[in-house]
Amino acid sequence: MNTFFLTNTPLFHGISENEISELLSCLGAKERKFKKDEIVFRAGSSISEIGLVESGSVNIVVNFYWGNSHIFGHIGKGQIFAENYAAIPGKELLCDVVACEETEVLFLSMRNMLTTCPRGCAFHTRIIQNMLRISAQKNLNLSSRMMHTASKSLRERLLSYLSEQALEHGSSHFTIPFDRQQLADYLAVDRSAMSNELSKMQKDGLITYHKNEFTLNGST
Amino acid sequence: MNTFFLTNTPLFHGISENEISELLSCLGAKERKFKKDEIVFRAGSSISEIGLVESGSVNIVVNFYWGNSHIFGHIGKGQIFAENYAAIPGKELLCDVVACEETEVLFLSMRNMLTTCPRGCAFHTRIIQNMLRISAQKNLNLSSRMMHTASKSLRERLLSYLSEQALEHGSSHFTIPFDRQQLADYLAVDRSAMSNELSKMQKDGLITYHKNEFTLNGST
DNA sequence: GCCCTTTCGTTGTTGCAACAACATACTCGT
DNA sequence: ACGAGTATGTTGTTGCAACAACGAAAGGGC
Numbered sequence: 001m002n003t004f005f006l007t008n009t010p011l012f013h014g015i016s017e018n019e020i021s022e023l024l025s026c027l028g029a030k031e032r033k034f035k036k037d038e039i040v041f042r043a044g045s046s047i048s049e050i051g052l053v054e055s056g057s058v059n060i061v062v063n064f065y066w067g068n069s070h071i072f073g074h075i076g077k078g079q080i081f082a083e084n085y086a087a088i089p090g091k092e093l094l095c096d097v098v099a100c101e102e103t104e105v106l107f108l109s110m111r112n113m114l115t116t117c118p119r120g121c122a123f124h125t126r127i128i129q130n131m132l133r134i135s136a137q138k139n140l141n142l143s144s145r146m147m148h149t150a151s152k153s154l155r156e157r158l159l160s161y162l163s164e165q166a167l168e169h170g171s172s173h174f175t176i177p178f179d180r181q182q183l184a185d186y187l188a189v190d191r192s193a194m195s196n197e198l199s200k201m202q203k204d205g206l207i208t209y210h211k212n213e214f215t216l217n218g219s220t
Numbered sequence: 221m222n223t224f225f226l227t228n229t230p231l232f233h234g235i236s237e238n239e240i241s242e243l244l245s246c247l248g249a250k251e252r253k254f255k256k257d258e259i260v261f262r263a264g265s266s267i268s269e270i271g272l273v274e275s276g277s278v279n280i281v282v283n284f285y286w287g288n289s290h291i292f293g294h295i296g297k298g299q300i301f302a303e304n305y306a307a308i309p310g311k312e313l314l315c316d317v318v319a320c321e322e323t324e325v326l327f328l329s330m331r332n333m334l335t336t337c338p339r340g341c342a343f344h345t346r347i348i349q350n351m352l353r354i355s356a357q358k359n360l361n362l363s364s365r366m367m368h369t370a371s372k373s374l375r376e377r378l379l380s381y382l383s384e385q386a387l388e389h390g391s392s393h394f395t396i397p398f399d400r401q402q403l404a405d406y407l408a409v410d411r412s413a414m415s416n417e418l419s420k421m422q423k424d425g426l427i428t429y430h431k432n433e434f435t436l437n438g439s440t
Numbered sequence: 441g442c443c444c445t446t447t448c449g450t451t452g453t454t455g456c457a458a459c460a461a462c463a464t465a466c467t468c469g470t
Numbered sequence: 471a472c473g474a475g476t477a478t479g480t481t482g483t484t485g486c487a488a489c490a491a492c493g494a495a496a497g498g499g500c
Contacts, residue, residue: 043387062367065383065392065436066426072367084363087356094364094387114349128348129334135355136307142362143304144314147282147292149369150408152488154457163285167263167314172285180478188370190458195479197457206286211478216285372458374487400448410488415449417487431448 009078011130019123028109034099041097046090049107050083056103061096086110149188154197157187172216229298231350239343248329254319261317266310269327270303276323281316306330369408374417377407392436
């Protein structure tokens with residue numbers, strides 16, 4: 001088991017390599033390999049272990065009643081998955097988790113993570129903090145996106161997003177981390193329509209932009 | 221401080237009244253009253269305490285760059301707020317929290333919650349579990365809604381939602397917890413357009429419904 | 441019984457944004 | 471410098487869903 005690799009994952013962030021070795025036994029760590037298209041977790045089951053992708057990647061797949069399915073998320077190397085279900089005892093998964101290539105997964109017991117281990121090891125505290133931080137961060141990301149996609153008009157979505165970016169950067173001039181296609185996907189709009197709207201907004205004097213550099217023009 | 225009331229909140233669920241009294245001092249609990257429209261947390265500040273509404277309610281308000289603002293959420297009695305920011309040290313709030321009436325808030329230190337207290341009290345574990353469960357549940361709720369509002373067509377949104385409901389109820393016949401207006405808001409569509417689409421879907425033989433009772437008709 | 445309110449379904453109109461198709465950069469390897 | 475490939479901006483068309491307005495049905499109070 002590659003403990004060094006784990007030091008760079010969000011879950012084990014701030015925990016040293018030998019501390020991790022110790023911690024892994026606390027958490028009842030189990031490793032397992034999956035072939036492409038093999039199912040890691042199945043919808044309907046309830047779990048108490050989270051998964052951590054050591055190599056390869058997995059997809060979060062939602063199956064609809066009428067047979068069609070939709071890939072809702074993609075979890076890459078170092079990321080964890082199913083933690084939301086593992087944190088709610090008895091909760092049944094509403095989606096499948098499927099290996100989308102040759103993938104190694106590390107399973108960790110959420111129960112053990114959340115009960116102070118008998119040895120009272122110090123890193124335990126740290127991993128709980130990390131866990132909650134990851135969860136909180138996901139919440140904020142989802143909330144933000146939800147807020148931006150709430151408005152029906154394309155312009156309002158852009159204004160909402162740009163407004164938040166300005167706030168986050170603490171300046172009306174900033175660079176966004178998306179190209180046009182990615183931004184369009186994020187806001188759930190059509191790329192060309194968005195490009196069009198952006199240039200209209202520039203004509204209207206609301207914003208100025210060049211590539212990924214944006215400046216918001218206040219009414220002042 | 222009304223500790224009995226706290227036993228019925230999600231955060232203190234499963235913890236007895238006298239255990240709570242003990243826990244509150246661990247968590248550096250502080251109580252404060254707010255008048256209507258008074259600001260509880262201000263955008264830009266970074267916090268380490270979560271808030272719990274003891275009476276009244278608060279709004280989550282997002283301020284846009286161009287001056288307009290938008291109420292993004294409403295937190296009622298017994299619910300907690302700002303926990304996502306408190307869980308990420310140094311993270312700055314992107315929204316204001318404003319009392320929308322005469323409101324009493326209980327502040328609890330997230331730092332203390334996440335470090336095993338020197339006395340090693342047992343309820344500590346429980347509150348951490350509750351905290352993570354709340355966070356996980358919010359994540360699942362947001363994810364679901366995000367998934368349903370992702371599709372652009374009204375019909376697909378409905379199919380996505382109904383599909384999930386069927387899965388959650390473990391049956392193709394179920395009752396939804398929304399009336400039409402609420403469902404429309406949840407899916408971010410127009411109510412009348414949705415009503416129209418629902419009856420079309422019934423004509424097409426996809427579903428059968430009466431009021432809030434739905435039945436999904438499989439291709440079989 | 442009555443009125444009043446709320447909820448739900450229906451229709452027609454209209455506006456916005458998706459879509460397609462193309463033009464114009466920009467990037468990169470050779 | 472050149473062409474291939476990608477990213478972005480522009481234009482017109484069209485379809486879908488928001489919107490407004492209305493009617494029917496279902497409670498709820500007196």
